[in-house]
Amino acid sequence: MRKGEATRARIIQEAAHLAALRGLTGVSLNDVAEAVGLSKSGLFKHFESKEDMHLAVVEMVGGMFRDRVWTPAASLPPGRPRLEKVFECWLHWCEEDWPRSGCPIMALSVELDDQPGPLRDLLQKQLRAFRRTLIDEFIALRTPPLSEAEAQAAYFQLKSFVLGHADARRMMGDTDARRSAVAAFEGLIDRTARTAA
Amino acid sequence: MRKGEATRARIIQEAAHLAALRGLTGVSLNDVAEAVGLSKSGLFKHFESKEDMHLAVVEMVGGMFRDRVWTPAASLPPGRPRLEKVFECWLHWCEEDWPRSGCPIMALSVELDDQPGPLRDLLQKQLRAFRRTLIDEFIALRTPPLSEAEAQAAYFQLKSFVLGHADARRMMGDTDARRSAVAAFEGLIDRTARTAA
DNA sequence: GACAAAAGAGCACGATCGGTCACTTTGTCA
DNA sequence: TGACAAAGTGACCGATCGTGCTCTTTTGTC
Numbered sequence: 001m002r003k004g005e006a007t008r009a010r011i012i013q014e015a016a017h018l019a020a021l022r023g024l025t026g027v028s029l030n031d032v033a034e035a036v037g038l039s040k041s042g043l044f045k046h047f048e049s050k051e052d053m054h055l056a057v058v059e060m061v062g063g064m065f066r067d068r069v070w071t072p073a074a075s076l077p078p079g080r081p082r083l084e085k086v087f088e089c090w091l092h093w094c095e096e097d098w099p100r101s102g103c104p105i106m107a108l109s110v111e112l113d114d115q116p117g118p119l120r121d122l123l124q125k126q127l128r129a130f131r132r133t134l135i136d137e138f139i140a141l142r143t144p145p146l147s148e149a150e151a152q153a154a155y156f157q158l159k160s161f162v163l164g165h166a167d168a169r170r171m172m173g174d175t176d177a178r179r180s181a182v183a184a185f186e187g188l189i190d191r192t193a194r195t196a197a
Numbered sequence: 198m199r200k201g202e203a204t205r206a207r208i209i210q211e212a213a214h215l216a217a218l219r220g221l222t223g224v225s226l227n228d229v230a231e232a233v234g235l236s237k238s239g240l241f242k243h244f245e246s247k248e249d250m251h252l253a254v255v256e257m258v259g260g261m262f263r264d265r266v267w268t269p270a271a272s273l274p275p276g277r278p279r280l281e282k283v284f285e286c287w288l289h290w291c292e293e294d295w296p297r298s299g300c301p302i303m304a305l306s307v308e309l310d311d312q313p314g315p316l317r318d319l320l321q322k323q324l325r326a327f328r329r330t331l332i333d334e335f336i337a338l339r340t341p342p343l344s345e346a347e348a349q350a351a352y353f354q355l356k357s358f359v360l361g362h363a364d365a366r367r368m369m370g371d372t373d374a375r376r377s378a379v380a381a382f383e384g385l386i387d388r389t390a391r392t393a394a
Numbered sequence: 395g396a397c398a399a400a401a402g403a404g405c406a407c408g409a410t411c412g413g414t415c416a417c418t419t420t421g422t423c424a
Numbered sequence: 425t426g427a428c429a430a431a432g433t434g435a436c437c438g439a440t441c442g443t444g445c446t447c448t449t450t451t452g453t454c
Contacts, residue, residue, distance in 0.1 A: 167306060
C-alpha cells in the first residue's frame, strides 16, 4: 500500500514533466516507464490505461498549482497583497517549478482546448475555479468594490500577461520577459485600484 | 509540374489544420493522406520526410499569417491605424481563418518552444521578424517617438492580449473574449500614445 | 500521337504503439 | 515467521508508425 502510492506519485510527476516538454501525445508509456525506472507493464499496476494516467497528471498538476500559487497568497490580506503575491508566484511557478519544460497547464491547455472529453473537462474545471477566485480578489481590490465586469476585465489582463511572459521567455528567448510582465501587471493593478470612486 | 504544386499546397494546408488541432506529434502521415484523399506513399512524392513536411507547414503558415494580418495593415498610415488594423486582423485570424482549430502558430509555439531544431528555428525567425515590425510601428505611434524599451513593453502587452484572447475563447469558452481583448488593447494604445511628451 | 517525366498506388519492412497475461519478487501484517 | 496481497517483470499481441520499393496511371511537351 505505502510503496505503491510513492511510485504512483513518481510516475505522475515524471509523466507531467515529459508531457510539459513534448505534450501528452508525444509521450509514450515506454518513455514514462523508462524515466521512472520501471517496466512498461509495471505502469499498469497503477493505472488502468494511458488516459487514466493522463487524468492523474492533470489532477496532480492542478493541485500542485494551487499549492504553489494560491496557497502562499491566501494568508495575506485580500485585494492587492494577494494579487501581487499570486502574480509573483505564478511567474515563479512557470520559471522555477518547471524550469526545463515550462508550465504544464499552459501546454495542456493548448493541447486539449479543441479535444472534448473528460481530460479537457477536468482541466477546465480547475481553471474556472482559480479564475473565479482571482476575480473575487479583484473585486476586493478597491472600495467601493469593482463590478463583476471590471474584475473580469482585470483578470483577463492578468492572465494575458502570464501567457505573454511564457511566450516571450520560452519561444522568443526574451530574457526581459519577467520585467515586462511585472511592469505590465503593476500598471494594471495601479489603474484598476485607482479607477473612479 | 503544375498539378504537383497544387496537391502539395493542399497537403500542407490539411497538415496545418490537423496540426493546429492535435499538434504536429498527434498527426500521422496516414491522417494527412486520408484528409487530402491520397495514399500515404503518394505524400512522399512531395516531401522527403515527415519533418520536411513540417517545415513546409511552418513556412506556409508564416506566409499566410503575414498575408492576412500584416498586409491589410501595411497600406494604412503608420502608427495607430496600422496597429489597430493588425490587432483586429490578428483576432480575426484566430477566430475566423482557423475556426475549428485556433491559430496554428500558437499551437506550434507551445509545442516547439522546448524542442531545439530547424523547425523551431524557422518559427522563431518568422515570429521575431513580425515582432520587430510591430515594435517599429509602436515607435511611430507618438511624436516624439517611443523609446525602444517603451515600444517593446507595448508589444509585450499587445501579444499578451492576443494570447489571452485565444486562451479565454478556446479553453475557457468565454464568449466575451474578443470584447475583453479589444478593450484591453484600446486602453494600451490610448495610454501609450498619451504618455508624457 | 508518341514518350519521358511526374504523380500516385500498393505492398512490405522494422520499429514502436497501448495493452494483456502468466509469472516472480517484495512488502505488510496477523 | 508465515501467509497473502501488492508490486514489478518479460514475453507477446494486433495495430499503427515512418519510410522504402516497384509498379501503374496521369500529365505536359515536341
